[in-house]
Amino acid sequence: MSEELTLESLELKKDLDKMTQKELRELCIEKITQITGASGMSKEELLPAIKEVLGIEEEEEPKNPFKEQIVIVKKDIASLREKKTSTTDRTQREILRKKINRLKKRSRRLAAASV
Template sequence: MSEGMQLDLKKPLDKMTAKELRELVLKQVPQVTGASGLGKDELLVQIKEALGMGGEAGSKASPYKTKILSMKAKMRSLRAARTEVAGDGSRKQKELLRRQINKLKKRTRRLSRAS
């Protein structure tokens, strides 16, 4: 569409957050419509198509995405349990929950790097 269009980016499109991509679309890429309702993956595809960069080649979803999301949901539930235990004063139970959360965080980071 617009081959000559140059964007002044501080970091690569793939590394930007969804919020940053929405701001980019609003300010510099008016061809993309409905940016407020799109997720990061869809925004990347739309921006790359608008700039003629080949939208599908760059946006490759992680094969571990569903596993990572389920781990993060488990972490949220463990954090809620930890706050409930915090009032009781059982230090051992709190420590066990903290360790479980820590292990899940490490696993999610490892999986995101692997993709």
């Protein structure tokens, strides 16, 4: 490519940090050909590589003080989902569904509280 790559020239609809792993891979494959092996990279590997090619300095983002709590809540959600799929009792599934719903709301509130 003869032109210099910039964020403006890529015409992204979302912020790089908010893009999914699939979107970042497609971006690398279609528009940023300097990055090789993008199809096998995770999001944590893709973001720094893309920012390096575009010349973006990595700013120190604030850590979420509730990160550990969010991880615990998400593990609880996963275990409740397993129980929900294994049970045949309709009322028990409904109870588990409501618990999952409450935990999801809680994790979202914890994530939003840090911002």
